[in-house]
Amino acid sequence: METKPLGGKQIEVDEDGFIQDPGAWDEAVAKDLAVTEGVNDMSENHWKVVNYLRNYYLEFQMAPMIRKLCKETGFKLKEIYDMFPSGPAKGACKVAGLPKPTGCV
Amino acid sequence: MDLITVTRKPGGEFAIRVRGHEVICDVSAKEGGRDAGPTPVELLAGALGACVAVMSQRYCGTHGYKDGEVAVSLTVEMADNPKRVGGVVIDLEVPRDVPESRMEAIRRVADLCPVHATLRNPPRVDFDIVLSDN
Numbered sequence: 001m002e003t004k005p006l007g008g009k010q011i012e013v014d015e016d017g018f019i020q021d022p023g024a025w026d027e028a029v030a031k032d033l034a035v036t037e038g039v040n041d042m043s044e045n046h047w048k049v050v051n052y053l054r055n056y057y058l059e060f061q062m063a064p065m066i067r068k069l070c071k072e073t074g075f076k077l078k079e080i081y082d083m084f085p086s087g088p089a090k091g092a093c094k095v096a097g098l099p100k101p102t103g104c105v
Numbered sequence: 106m107d108l109i110t111v112t113r114k115p116g117g118e119f120a121i122r123v124r125g126h127e128v129i130c131d132v133s134a135k136e137g138g139r140d141a142g143p144t145p146v147e148l149l150a151g152a153l154g155a156c157v158a159v160m161s162q163r164y165c166g167t168h169g170y171k172d173g174e175v176a177v178s179l180t181v182e183m184a185d186n187p188k189r190v191g192g193v194v195i196d197l198e199v200p201r202d203v204p205e206s207r208m209e210a211i212r213r214v215a216d217l218c219p220v221h222a223t224l225r226n227p228p229r230v231d232f233d234i235v236l237s238d239n
Contacts, residue, residue, distance in 0.1 A: 070196075
């Protein structure tokens, strides 16, 4: 498994760049992950999505369904994609430090 | 319905042809393609979105709702074992002058579009395997 410098630490990531240990995540790691997804400036709205995903994952050990993400954050699907061009699964979940989702977002 | 053909192009991508139209379909480099067009799953989702858009536009046009455009944004949630589309999330935008009282009617129209109806009632898929004559 490859390791990458993220947030000033060496962190293990899978072949798509998802961090393997959700416990290694912090805001500095998120900012560096965001850059890998083409998001150079994390706005308040980006953090709203990321924090929702992260809190949901910590509570349920899975990513939420996309419709739930939209409803709970108040963003339309298109707005999520505008913020995270690679989408809620490949983009937002990666920045939030979640494992690569399969069935949900 | 007219014959739809899917043939491989020199670059490795596939051309879907029907009635003189051509749509290119490919997969990512990671999956052995070169990303020359939407993937089959994206085309499936796009067909659903287009069908919802066409039917909704027809409804809005018939009822004179013209303050804005019908547009669809959608994405798919993949599922495993077997790998497939597990869910589709659709945002349907309608003209601003559509009253709240008509939203349910538009939802019904979108629900009844032929592609959505097909996904709700999976068709029989009957195929045969034959040797190439090319």
